[in-house]
Amino acid sequence: MTIYLDNAATSHPKPPKVYETLASCLQVAGANPGRAGHKMARLAQQIIENTRFKLTKLISASSLEQIIFTFNATDALNMAIKGILEPGDHVITSYLEHNSVLRPLQNLAQKQITLTLIKPSAEGLISPKDIEKAIRPETKLIAITGASNVLGTLQPIEEIGDIAHQNNKLFLVDASQVLGVIPIDVEQMHIDLLAGSGHKALMGPPGTGFLYTSLKNPIKNWREGGTGGDSLSPLQPTNLPHQLEAGTHNFLGIAGLETALDFIEEKTIKKIKEQELFLLENLIAKLKEIPEVTLYGTFDLTKRVGVQSLSLKGYSSDEVATILDEHFDIAVRGGLHCAPLLHQALGTVPNGLVRVSLGAFNTLEDIEAFIFAIKEIIS
Numbered sequence: 409m410t411i412y413l414d415n416a417a418t419s420h421p422k423p424p425k426v427y428e429t430l431a432s433c434l435q436v437a438g439a440n441p442g443r444a445g446h447k448m449a450r451l452a453q454q455i456i457e458n459t460r461f462k463l464t465k466l467i468s469a470s471s472l473e474q475i476i477f478t479f480n481a482t483d484a485l486n487m488a489i490k491g492i493l494e495p496g497d498h499v500i501t502s503y504l505e506h507n508s509v510l511r512p513l514q515n516l517a518q519k520q521i522t523l524t525l526i527k528p529s530a531e532g533l534i535s536p537k538d539i540e541k542a543i544r545p546e547t548k549l550i551a552i553t554g555a556s557n558v559l560g561t562l563q564p565i566e567e568i569g570d571i572a573h574q575n576n577k578l579f580l581v582d583a584s585q586v587l588g589v590i591p592i593d594v595e596q597m598h599i600d601l602l603a604g605s606g607h608k609a610l611m612g613p614p615g616t617g618f619l620y621t622s623l624k625n626p627i628k629n630w631r632e633g634g635t636g637g638d639s640l641s642p643l644q645p646t647n648l649p650h651q652l653e654a655g656t657h658n659f660l661g662i663a664g665l666e667t668a669l670d671f672i673e674e675k676t677i678k679k680i681k682e683q684e685l686f687l688l689e690n691l692i693a694k695l696k697e698i699p700e701v702t703l704y705g706t707f708d709l710t711k712r713v714g715v716q717s718l719s720l721k722g723y724s725s726d727e728v729a730t731i732l733d734e735h736f737d738i739a740v741r742g743g744l745h746c747a748p749l750l751h752q753a754l755g756t757v758p759n760g761l762v763r764v765s766l767g768a769f770n771t772l773e774d775i776e777a778f779i780f781a782i783k784e785i786i787s
């Protein structure tokens with residue numbers, strides 16, 4: 409069986425009950441949620457609203473209308489960025505960001521907005537002071553990742569949130585790499601917009617994600633169309649979540665996500681995190697003993713999620729990933745991981761890095777198999 413160490417891209421396997429939900433749900437509730445009054449449609453709608461409720465609990469949001477279902481984190485980030493920025497706005501973001509933040513911002517920056525990019529420290533951490541210094545009167549948004557998808561470094565979200573709040577700026581967090589492994593409280597952290605991926609550490613199926621909004625700033629219509637109510641209105645409804653949720657939901661994916669959220673609640677984020685950090689510590693300790701390996705990111709585990717990038721002397725990252733796949737049946741990701749500015753800052757273009765990303769189902773045996781394979785490649 410494949411040893412899967414690519415959970416930062418999407419988690420695998422999912423909790424066993426998620427597969428059961430996916431197998432049964434279309435049969436018992438496979439109607440169009442919210443589009444009819446019959447029992448099957450009501451049941452489908454109920455599943456969607458239950459999932460919405462569980463997401464509000466996960467991030468300590470205060471109301472259901474604050475959660476907008478999307479098809480992934482990219483969708484949520486585009487919705488937030490393009491939905492709130494106006495010509496003349498200034499945005500602060502960082503070199504750590506994924507292309508799902510950088511590309512929409514860089515596109516808008518070609519003509520409409522201005523952008524300040526904050527460099528992380530050598531260990532991959534953004535300094536809240538650097539953010540504070542970059543604030544201008546016309547700054548509308550501070551957009552920062554919760555954790556780097558390359559270095560696994562956890563960013564000081566609460567401190568940055570405080571600065572955003574004190575300066576009356578909107579704060580957008582790309583929570584793709586933290587939800588499910590790090591407790592998030594949007595109110596305590598002063599987060600105005602949060603983009604979540606349903607299929608990474610939240611362990612739901614692909615095609616799921618969501619945007620949280622504090623409702624502080626209206627978001628422009630994303631796509632317009634049927635919402636299941638108010639059909640006579642010629643325009644998109646203005647009430648959330650309907651304003652931003654036109655069209656048929658990924659009902660099956662959302663049902664699977666609900667089951668995954670139940671699994672996380674039962675297992676607890678605390679335990680999932682402890683287990684991932686235990687494996688990460690073990691991985692780092694063993695990799696440090698191999699002179700041909702260079703490791704990236706801080707070794708302070710209080711500032712980490714279960715992602716470790718490395719290079720192997722004499723090999724490109726893609727070569728290592730291919731050998732691991734073909735000869736050892738180990739799945740990792742090589743390349744630039746959609747984070748081009750960070751790789752430029754690290755000096756790892758064009759070879760990229762081998763990224764090992766842990767999930768809730770990885771074991772010490774997986775780490776040992778990976779270390780064995782790396783040693784075999786070297787020898």
Ligand SMILES: Cc1ncc(COP(=O)(O)O)c(C=O)c1O
Nearest residue numbers: 417480481482506508557584605
């Ligand atoms: C930090 C970060 N942001 C955004 C994304 C995009 O997530 P999605 O695939 O759900 O659109 C990823 C995916 O790898 C990511 O790691």
